[in-house]
Amino acid sequence: MEVKARAPGKIILAGEHAVVHGSTAVAAAIDLYTYVTLRLPLQSAAENNDRLTLQLKDLSLEFSWSVSRLKEVIPCDSNTSSPASCSGETLKSIAVLVEEQNIPEEKIWLSSGISTFLWLYTSIRGFSPATVIITTELPYGSGLGSSAAFCVALTSALIASSILDKTHREGWSSLDETNLELLNKWAFEGEKIIHGKPSGIDNTVSAYGNMIKFCSGEITRLQSNMPLRMLITNTKVGRNTKALVSGVSERTVRHPDAMKSVFNAVDSISKELAAIIQSKDQNSVTEKEESIKELMEINQGLLQSMGVSHSSIDTVIRTTLKHKLTSKLTGAGGGGCVLTLLPTGTVVDKVVEELESSGFQCFSASIGGNGAEICF
Numbered sequence: 001m002e003v004k005a006r007a008p009g010k011i012i013l014a015g016e017h018a019v020v021h022g023s024t025a026v027a028a029a030i031d032l033y034t035y036v037t038l039r040l041p042l043q044s045a046a047e048n049n050d051r052l053t054l055q056l057k058d059l060s061l062e063f064s065w066s067v068s069r070l071k072e073v074i075p076c077d078s079n080t081s082s083p084a085s086c087s088g089e090t091l092k093s094i095a096v097l098v099e100e101q102n103i104p105e106e107k108i109w110l111s112s113g114i115s116t117f118l119w120l121y122t123s124i125r126g127f128s129p130a131t132v133i134i135t136t137e138l139p140y141g142s143g144l145g146s147s148a149a150f151c152v153a154l155t156s157a158l159i160a161s162s163i164l165d166k167t168h169r170e171g172w173s174s175l176d177e178t179n180l181e182l183l184n185k186w187a188f189e190g191e192k193i194i195h196g197k198p199s200g201i202d203n204t205v206s207a208y209g210n211m212i213k214f215c216s217g218e219i220t221r222l223q224s225n226m227p228l229r230m231l232i233t234n235t236k237v238g239r240n241t242k243a244l245v246s247g248v249s250e251r252t253v254r255h256p257d258a259m260k261s262v263f264n265a266v267d268s269i270s271k272e273l274a275a276i277i278q279s280k281d282q283n284s285v286t287e288k289e290e291s292i293k294e295l296m297e298i299n300q301g302l303l304q305s306m307g308v309s310h311s312s313i314d315t316v317i318r319t320t321l322k323h324k325l326t327s328k329l330t331g332a333g334g335g336g337c338v339l340t341l342l343p344t345g346t347v348v349d350k351v352v353e354e355l356e357s358s359g360f361q362c363f364s365a366s367i368g369g370n371g372a373e374i375c376f
C-alpha cells in the first residue's frame with residue numbers, strides 16, 4: 001500500500017521570534033513543498049521485511065533500522081490519537097539510533113530531522129516496517145520552514161495511512177478538520193525536537209495553508225484584499241533556527257524590560273499589517289503598499305535589535321534599497337532568506353541580476369496557497 005502527502009513551506013511577513021514570546025505574527029504558505037511517500041509492505045511480505053527505511057532522495061541518502069532494533073531502544077508505544085512530547089530520555093535513546101547510521105559529517109545538521117522522523121513514525125505507526133521516501137523543493141535551514149513542512153508532510157502521510165477509506169481519488173486532496181488538527185499537533189511535537197521552543201506558527205501555516213495571523217496558538221485565517229508580491233532571496237548563509245531562538249531567549253533573560261518593549265512593538269506591527277492586508281477600504285493599493293513597506297522596515301530594525309540579522313541580510317537590504325525596494329529577513333534570520341516587497345508594477349530583472357551577481361539566489365513564490373494534502 002502506498003500513501004503520499006505534501007506540505008508547503010512558508011514566509012513570515014511579520015513577527016518571527018517575537019511570536020515565540022507571545023506576540024502576534026503573520027505568515028503565509030508558499031507553493032514550494034516537501035513530499036512524503038509512505039510504502040507499507042503487504043501483510044504477507046511484512047514477515048520477510050522487518051525494516052524501517054528512510055530515503056532522502058534529494059540528498060541521495062538512505063537510513064535503515066530493523067524493527068527489532070527500534071523496539072529494543074525506543075521506550076514508547078504508539079497512540080496515534082494523542083500527541084505527546086518526546087521526553088529527554090527518549091530523545092537520548094533515539095540519538096543512539098541516529099548515530100549508528102554514520103551520517104556524513106557535512107550533513108550532520110540532518111540529525112535532528114532524522115530523530116524527529118523516528119519519534120513521529122514510531123509514535124504514530126508503532127514498530128511496523130515501511131519505506132518512507134522524502135523529497136523537497138525547499139532549501140534546508142533557510143527560513144522557509146523546511147522543518148515544519150517535513151513534520152507536517154510526514155504526519156499527514158502517517159495519519160492518512162490509518163484512514164480506512166482509501167478509495168483512489170484523482171490528484172491531491174485535503175484532510176478533514178479533525179485529522180488536520182491532529183496532524184498539526186503531532187507536527188508541533190516534531191518541531192520541538194528540531195527547534196527546541198517553537199511557537200507553532202510554521203507547522204500551523206504548513207498544515208492549514210492560506211495566510212494566517214497567529215498569536216499564542218490562536219489562528220485567524222486572513223483574506224487578502226490586495227495583491228501581495230514578494231521576492232525571496234536566499235543568502236545561502238547556513239544557520240540553525242534552534243540556536244537563533246535560544247539566543248533571543250537568552251537576551252530576553254538579560255534584558256527583560258527592553259525586550260518586552262521590542263516584542264510589544266512587533267505585536268503592533270503584525271496586527272497593523274494584518275489589518276492593511278484585509279482592509280476593504282478605499283485606500284489606494286499604493287498607499288497600502290507604502291504602509292507595508294514602512295512596517296517591514298520597522299520590523300527589520302527590531303529583528304536587528306533581537307540580534308538575529310546578519311551581514312548577508314544587510315547586503316540584500318542595501319542592494320534592494322538602491323532599487324527603492326524594502327526588505328526584511330524572514331524566518332529565524334542569521335542568514336537564510338530575505339523578503340522584498342514588490343509593489344504593483346515593479347520590474348524585478350535589474351535587482352535580481354544585482355543580487356544574483358553577489359552570489360545570492362532569487363525566486364518568487366506564490367503566496368497563500370494550499371496546506372497539507374494527501375494522495376492515495
Ligand SMILES: Nc1ncnc2c1ncn2[C@@H]1O[C@H](COP(=O)(O)OP(=O)(O)O)[C@@H](O)[C@H]1O
Pocket residue numbers: 034056109110111112113114134135136139140141142143144145146147148150194195239240241242331332
Ligand atoms: N526534508 C527533510 N528531511 C530531513 N530533515 C529535514 C528536512 N527538512 C528539514 N529537516 C530538518 O530541519 C532542519 C532545518 O530546520 P530549521 O533550522 O528550522 O530551518 P528551516 O525550517 O527554516 O528550514 C534541518 O537541519 C533538518 O534537521
Ligand SMILES: C[C@@](O)(CCOP(=O)(O)O)CC(=O)O
Pocket residue numbers: 015016017018019020142143144145146147195197198199200201202241245330331332333
Ligand atoms: C524564528 C521563528 O519565529 C520562525 C522560524 O522559522 P524557520 O525555522 O527559520 O523557517 C521560530 C518559531 O516561531 O518557532
Ligand SMILES: [Mg+2]
Pocket residue numbers: 145146147148195202241
Ligand atoms: Mg524551521
